[in-house]
Amino acid sequence: MRLRLALALVTFASLSLWASGQGPAPSLSAGEQLKMLARNQRLLDDLVERGLGMSAARSPLARIEECRKTTDRLSDELRHAVDRNDSDRIAEIGDHLHLLVSDALVPNLREARDQIRPESADYPLLLEREAQVQRSVNELNPLLPTTGELSKSRRVQLTREKLQKAAQDVQGNTR
């Protein structure tokens, strides 16, 4: 009987541990959502502006430039998150940067390389944009701490891996 109780307790504890490691509940109160809005309102508004810029961009070169501006804007957010020792925010912004690089920047870099040949008049501009965007992406990882408690955070470590991957992807798609 005692054995069964012990088994049940161990199993329950294991499941609790597992459940607590899962993601957050999806629904938020209005107050929590308002706090998020208050925190993100400038970034959200800037992203709307970047979206408008992206809508008006009619060439991969112009879209690369919009991606670079967005990267720099998110880079500011990443820096602030590091200053606040906020590993959750670091992970969140890191994910957005990763998405931006993999789904927006890299495809446009590829398209630009396909369209613009070395003999093209736009070629020097392509090289310039590539260098700019590479610089922006390469500057992301050094923002993350390599020493101290924050550097040991699993989320920060995962973010570092994602940003390293992003930098490699950009490197692999530029001349």
Place this chain on the structure above:
Amino acid sequence: MRNFKERERGNGTDMKCEELQNLILALPDPAQPTPELQQHLRGCAACRAVQARARNLDTLLAGLPAPASRVAREAFLAEVGSVAPIIASTHRKAPVKRSWLRAVKWQHAVGIAAAIFIAIGSGWAIFHKRGATPEMAEKPRHELLNQEMKHLTALSQANSATQRLQVWGAWAIDLRKESQAIHKVAQPEEMATLSTMFDKAVSRGMLAQAQEIGLTVPAAERHAALTSAIQQLADAEVEASTLAQSAPTPTQKYFTRMADTAKTARQTLNQRLTGKGS
């Protein structure tokens, strides 16, 4: 017997007589003990007596119509336990103290092993990452921010005005959802930002793309895209007007502004759809 030999080699003459006597009883033929037993029997009268009893017993058993197997013999011995105390002791389980390990049934052992495995596995999966420190569950993320990033990414790959109009329509809906979610606790500053973003998404996003559609896209596609956008704007107008009534007074004007933005854009698109606009 192999066990006995091994144990005897290891323990020398320390083996108790009772153990040896039990081994004698276990022999297929008590008249032919192993060399090791023979060595002991030569110096132990008590064990020789047991051997003699065993031989005698075997003779008696051979005369019975029972099978000559060991199992049958043991069963018989259980019945005739009064023959000799030593014989009875071979079949009666000694009241030794059971260790906790023996007390655990194999099913329980498997259960414990599984539970420990789950506990260790869960802990490892959650906390182990190259020396990473254990962390609490991640805080909820702002869904509007997630959606804006997705819309921005979608715009970077959209290659037609129709696609861009759809993206801006979805973007405006997300801004509406945010307004709806916070309208009861809305503060003027946040609502001012939201209504400004909504205005940009509708006026500079949707309307700008709709204008391009008017110039370049086939009529059927143009009609479908504009009709869908108009419906979205009509929904936004109704919703914002309703929310304006239940929102705190300082923020009502922002909901009214959103409703006005949606109404104006809807009217503009309607004119384009019917060919009355430029």
